[in-house]
Amino acid sequence: MTPMCPCGTGKTYENCCGYFHSGKGYPLSAESLMRSRYSAFVLKDEKYLFETWHKSKRPKTLDLNTQKINWLRLTVLNIEGGTEKDTTGKVEFIAEFKISSKQGKLHEISNFLKEDSKWFYVDGDIV
Numbered sequence: 001m002t003p004m005c006p007c008g009t010g011k012t013y014e015n016c017c018g019y020f021h022s023g024k025g026y027p028l029s030a031e032s033l034m035r036s037r038y039s040a041f042v043l044k045d046e047k048y049l050f051e052t053w054h055k056s057k058r059p060k061t062l063d064l065n066t067q068k069i070n071w072l073r074l075t076v077l078n079i080e081g082g083t084e085k086d087t088t089g090k091v092e093f094i095a096e097f098k099i100s101s102k103q104g105k106l107h108e109i110s111n112f113l114k115e116d117s118k119w120f121y122v123d124g125d126i127v
């Protein structure tokens with residue numbers, strides 16, 4: 001059985017975020033970049049997260065393997081801009097997670113910026 005993409009589109013991983021993680025293509029919208037970054041968190045793909053993080057806000061280190069977060073589900077609530085025609089975009093989402101046996105929710109509005117025709121994550125506001 002082909003694994004489904006963690007971002008919840010209902011597509012297979014290969015035909016969804018896996019396509020971007022493997023470097024075969026680049027997300028054309030802020031939403032698909034956001035989804036691919038969520039999947040990268042799930043799969044602990046630090047390289048991809050760094051590459052898609054805008055250099056102005058990119059952290060120096062990101063040690064996902066020391067974090068005991070299990071990401072459970074992503075729900076995209078709202079999108080502003082972020083299409084192929086835009087250079088900025090906002091995506092509001094809820095990401096549900098579990099740490100040990102405790103469940104939690106991250107509700108964030110993320111800011112995206114397009115530079116050299118690539119989308120980058122800039123930062124986010126917790127709602």
Ligand SMILES: [Zn+2]
Nearest residue numbers: 005007016017
């Ligand atoms: Zn996906």
